[in-house]
Amino acid sequence: MDGTTTSAPAQVLHPRAAAFTVDAHDVERRVGLLFAVSGLALVLLMGVLGLVMRLTQATVIGLSPAWFYRLLTLHGVGMITGVLLVMMGALWYVLRQTVPLRAGRVLASYGLIMTGVPAVLVATLVGGFGAGWTFLPPLPFYAAGQWSVWSESLFFVGNLLVGTGFFVFCLDVLQQTTSRYGGLFRALGWQFLRGREEAAPPPQAIAATVVAIDGLLSMAAGMAIVLGLLGRTYDHNVGIDALVAKNLVYFFGHSIANLVIYLAAAAVYVLIPRYAGRPYETSKAFVAGWAGSLVFIATAFSHHLYMDFVQPAWAQIVSEVASYGALLPVAVITIYSMTMLVWGSNFRWTLASTLLYVGLAGWAIGGVGAVIDSLIPINFRLHNTTWVVAHFHTYLILCVVVWAFAFLAHLLERNADRSTSRAGRNWTIGLILVGGYGLTGTWFLEGMLGIPRRYALQPPGTAGYSLVGSIFALLLALGFLCLSLQLVPLARAAWKRRHDARVRDVEPRPVETPRRDGVPLATPAQLAVGAAGCVVGLAAFFPQIVEASETSVRYHHLDHAGQFLFGVVLGLLLGSLPVTSRRLGERGALGLATVVVAPTLTMLVMVPRFYEPLEAHPSEHVLYHLAMAALGLVTGVAATRLGRISGRFAAFLAVGMAVMFAAAMS
Amino acid sequence: MSLHYGDPQIAIGAVFATLALLLAGVFAVIGAQAGSEVSFDRVHRVGYWLRKRWLALLLVLGVVVVGISLFDLPYASGAAGRTMVKVTGGQFFWSLAPDRVPAGTKVRFDVTSLDVNHGFGLYDPHGHLIGSVQAMPGYHNRLDLTLEQAGVYRIRCLELCGLNHATMQGSFTVVAH
Numbered sequence: 001m002d003g004t005t006t007s008a009p010a011q012v013l014h015p016r017a018a019a020f021t022v023d024a025h026d027v028e029r030r031v032g033l034l035f036a037v038s039g040l041a042l043v044l045l046m047g048v049l050g051l052v053m054r055l056t057q058a059t060v061i062g063l064s065p066a067w068f069y070r071l072l073t074l075h076g077v078g079m080i081t082g083v084l085l086v087m088m089g090a091l092w093y094v095l096r097q098t099v100p101l102r103a104g105r106v107l108a109s110y111g112l113i114m115t116g117v118p119a120v121l122v123a124t125l126v127g128g129f130g131a132g133w134t135f136l137p138p139l140p141f142y143a144a145g146q147w148s149v150w151s152e153s154l155f156f157v158g159n160l161l162v163g164t165g166f167f168v169f170c171l172d173v174l175q176q177t178t179s180r181y182g183g184l185f186r187a188l189g190w191q192f193l194r195g196r197e198e199a200a201p202p203p204q205a206i207a208a209t210v211v212a213i214d215g216l217l218s219m220a221a222g223m224a225i226v227l228g229l230l231g232r233t234y235d236h237n238v239g240i241d242a243l244v245a246k247n248l249v250y251f252f253g254h255s256i257a258n259l260v261i262y263l264a265a266a267a268v269y270v271l272i273p274r275y276a277g278r279p280y281e282t283s284k285a286f287v288a289g290w291a292g293s294l295v296f297i298a299t300a301f302s303h304h305l306y307m308d309f310v311q312p313a314w315a316q317i318v319s320e321v322a323s324y325g326a327l328l329p330v331a332v333i334t335i336y337s338m339t340m341l342v343w344g345s346n347f348r349w350t351l352a353s354t355l356l357y358v359g360l361a362g363w364a365i366g367g368v369g370a371v372i373d374s375l376i377p378i379n380f381r382l383h384n385t386t387w388v389v390a391h392f393h394t395y396l397i398l399c400v401v402v403w404a405f406a407f408l409a410h411l412l413e414r415n416a417d418r419s420t421s422r423a424g425r426n427w428t429i430g431l432i433l434v435g436g437y438g439l440t441g442t443w444f445l446e447g448m449l450g451i452p453r454r455y456a457l458q459p460p461g462t463a464g465y466s467l468v469g470s471i472f473a474l475l476l477a478l479g480f481l482c483l484s485l486q487l488v489p490l491a492r493a494a495w496k497r498r499h500d501a502r503v504r505d506v507e508p509r510p511v512e513t514p515r516r517d518g519v520p521l522a523t524p525a526q527l528a529v530g531a532a533g534c535v536v537g538l539a540a541f542f543p544q545i546v547e548a549s550e551t552s553v554r555y556h557h558l559d560h561a562g563q564f565l566f567g568v569v570l571g572l573l574l575g576s577l578p579v580t581s582r583r584l585g586e587r588g589a590l591g592l593a594t595v596v597v598a599p600t601l602t603m604l605v606m607v608p609r610f611y612e613p614l615e616a617h618p619s620e621h622v623l624y625h626l627a628m629a630a631l632g633l634v635t636g637v638a639a640t641r642l643g644r645i646s647g648r649f650a651a652f653l654a655v656g657m658a659v660m661f662a663a664a665m666s
Numbered sequence: 667m668s669l670h671y672g673d674p675q676i677a678i679g680a681v682f683a684t685l686a687l688l689l690a691g692v693f694a695v696i697g698a699q700a701g702s703e704v705s706f707d708r709v710h711r712v713g714y715w716l717r718k719r720w721l722a723l724l725l726v727l728g729v730v731v732v733g734i735s736l737f738d739l740p741y742a743s744g745a746a747g748r749t750m751v752k753v754t755g756g757q758f759f760w761s762l763a764p765d766r767v768p769a770g771t772k773v774r775f776d777v778t779s780l781d782v783n784h785g786f787g788l789y790d791p792h793g794h795l796i797g798s799v800q801a802m803p804g805y806h807n808r809l810d811l812t813l814e815q816a817g818v819y820r821i822r823c824l825e826l827c828g829l830n831h832a833t834m835q836g837s838f839t840v841v842a843h
Contacts (some may be wrong), residue, residue, distance in 0.1 A: 065829050065830065065831075065832065066829060069826075069828075069829065069831075072826075130828075130829075131826070131828075132826045134826070136782070136783045136825070136826070138781070138782055138803065139782040139783065139826070139827065139828065142757060142781050142782045142828060143828075144757055144828045144829045144830075145829075146828070146829055241804065242783060242802045242803050242804055242805060243802060243804075243805055246783070246802075276700075278706050285717075305800075307785070307798055307799050307800045307807075307824075308800045308802060308805075308807060309740075309741050309742065309799055309800075309807040309808060309809070310802070310805045310806070310807055313739075313741060316739075316741070317736065320732060320735065321732060324728045324731070324732055325728075327724065327728075328721070328724055328725070328728075331720070331724060332717060332720060332721045332724065336713075336717055336720065339693075339696050340709055340710075340713040340717075342696060342697075342700045343696055343699055343700065343704065343709055343713070344699055344700070344702045344703060344704025344705075344708075344709055345700060345703075345704075345706075345709075346700075346701060346702065346703045347700035347701060349700075349701075357693075357697060357700075360693070361689065361690065361693040364689050364693070365686045365689050365690065368682060368685045368686060368689065369682055369686075372678060372681065372682055375731065375732070375735045376735055376738075376739055376740065377735050377738040377739065377740065378674075378678055378735075380740045380797050380798065381674055381675055381678070381795055381796075381797065382675075382678070383785070383798050383824060384785050384787070384798070384824040384825060385795065385824070444679065444682065445679070447675075448669060448675040448676070448678065448679040449669060449675070450675070450787070450789060450793070450794060450795030452785075452787065452822055452823070452824050452832075454826045454831065454832075455831065455832035456831070456832045457832045457833065458832075459822070666804070
């Protein structure tokens with residue numbers, strides 16, 4: 001079982017931090033290390049690919065366009081996956097100190113993601129897939145001779161595995177925060193906001209709940225579109241609606257890239273106070289800010305579609321307001337509060353704390369570039385120029401990657417009970433800052449000049465900017481190399497201290513048992529709503545509706561989604577009944593696996609090539625529709641094993657996926 | 667590709683550079699002060715006082731900036747008096763009909779794609795990016811511009827569309843009176 005590794009914060013932390021710093025269990029430290037090391041290895045590898053691409057644009061390396069786009073695609077997916085892994089580990093490490101997350105779930109999530117990584121590696125490097133990490137449909141199906149069907153399928157499967165891994169992680173976080181704090185509103189701190197309770201959840205729990213909700217919503221969109229594209233690979237008659245697909249891709253892609261920084265913020269709320277010696281506690285402003293973030297994270301994505309003028313104007317304006325709105329909680333709550341903690345605190349400067357502080361500035365400066373670009377008239381002049389590359393690399397390299405190293409450094413410094421030399425870390429971080437801001441600065445300048453992004457060959461006369469950018473990129477690479485080398489002696493010292501002087505006689509911190517907070521439909525009123533939902537869902541089986549839906553693939557699939565909905569609600573109802581629930585028992589892991597697999601199967605068989613032969617025979621047609629409902633029923637019953645809030649969420653997302661999948665077809 | 671006095675991109679870059687330097691300065695000052703010892707009560711008192719004003723400033727700035735931006739949206743409205751130019755993108759070409767108009771013409775570019783998503787980026791004769799719109803299969807995006815300057819306008823693809831994305835170019839001529 002878990003053991004406590006250190007008895008108290010030692011010299012690397014602020015002396016006052018002992019009053020509020022919780023000792024980590026072995027399992028928390030191990031999971032943190034596993035995710036941090038795996039993620040950072042991926043980040044460094046992808047960083048090398050980035051350097052190769054920049055040198056290609058500078059004409060220093062003669063990489064072919066085919067290879068450039070392979071690397072571009074891999075770089076995008078790999079980098080996001082790498083930082084996602086580190087930040088998932090960081091969140092798990094800090095959140096488990098108050099919320100009983102399950103090691104089995106986080107390792108399952110890790111396994112899924114790490115299975116997806118080689119799939120993407122093979123699809124791009126061997127299969128030649130190069131449609132970009134945004135894989136905007138229908139580009140994957142217009143390979144221009146560059147990749148084959150198997151590589152596009154493998155790429156989708158890889159993405160699906162990474163997305164599913166994050167989905168599993170978010171579902172466990174949501175289940176445990178809502179169980180621990182007594183419901184969704186309490187986990188989000190909204191009861192505290194209304195003044196009804198004295199104690200509110202700690203900042204990292206509120207942030208984690210928000211990330212989990214937005215993560216689940218966006219992963220559902222991602223799984224729907226990726227499954228739709230997988231279906232398209234084996235049925236070429238399926239049409240993909242380019243506008244709907246683009247919305248789904250960016251809801252998935254933008255959100256996952258954006259959520260990485262919010263995952264990191266949750267960890268930063270715990271780590272910076274340890275060096276400032278000042279606790280960070282939940283306030284009403286904090287709760288309100290994160291309530292705003294909950295909405296803004298989920299709605300800002302469509303600024304990627306500003307230049308798709310057929311997108312409804314109201315959606316463009318909502319997106320612009322949300323994109324600006326997203327700035328407020330970040331600037332007024334997170335970054336501002338952290339600088340308040342640091343100010344005049346006799347801050348303990350170590351490698352980790354310096355990186356944490358530097359990362360705050362990276363978020364702020366990159367955020368300004370993003371907010372400027374989120375104004376529609378400005379985006380009209382900067383859309384898909386290197387300005388976009390500049391702003392997201394500013395906060396990804398100079399905040400998220402820097403924080404990823406900070407997290408690993410924190411783990412090692414705490415266990416080694418020492419930091420690196422002051423001069424060494426100042427030089428190293430100086431190199432990273434000069435290289436990083438120099439690299440992104442050249443992109444900002446190129447963006448002002450209108451130089452497009454994602455060009456294997458730069459427009460005539462502009463390769464010089466890439467050359468300057470490459471020099472800064474080399475400095476940045478050198479900085480990260482030095483940083484990695486500084487971690488080696490820390491790791492050695494941590495290892496030695498762990499074996500030589502491990503404190504075994506301290507009381508292990510008690511960890512609550514993970515629990516399930518009831519069933520989704522618990523009261524008679526909720527059961528009645530479920531029964532009413534079943535009656536509504538039955539409409540999807542009416543012959544008139546089935547016939548009417550056969551006028552288009554989209555409507556036909558929506559009808560299938562309706563049949564699936566019927567099954568899900570019926571399953572929720574049956575699984576929630578006390579007598580059934582008792583018989584079913586806990587079975588949380590099986591429930592989780594089923595709510596992922598059953599909707600996936602539903603969408604995979606919802607492809608015309610598969611079901612059209614069945615529809616030629618009335619009895620088989622009826623059986624097919626019943627199978628849709630049966631898959632829904634299994635999903636609904638499985639969702640009841642996930643608890644009250646997570647069960648409802650899982651059921652909602654399963655139906656949502658089927659609807660989004662149907663909407664993307666044309 | 668170059669920038670000249672009056673290009674909006676210069677103002678955009680200047681605003682960004684100013685704000686970025688300001689922020690860097692603020693973080694440097696806070697970092698320098700971090701080593702001192704100030705009572706947390708005092709930091710709270712002054713910090714929260716300042717935070718309310720910081721929030722108010724960002725809110726006012728947001729309302730003003732977003733509000734102004736809504737009066738300058740690039741989305742097309744009435745087509746009256748506009749010359750329609752049909753633009754079709756495909757791997758890896760641009761086709762425009764007609765491909766020339768007289769200077770001062772109010773043009774409506776009706777942009778679509780034959781295959782994948784492309785980005786219709788229009789660069790004036792000096793190489794300035796004057797606007798863009800996406801070319802999507804199955805959809806028609808309409809971009810309204812008044813082209814005063816005579817010369818050859820270049821079109822570059824602004825959405826990753828495959829192997830020859832970087833060389834997918836076209837041209838459009840504005841003839842002097």
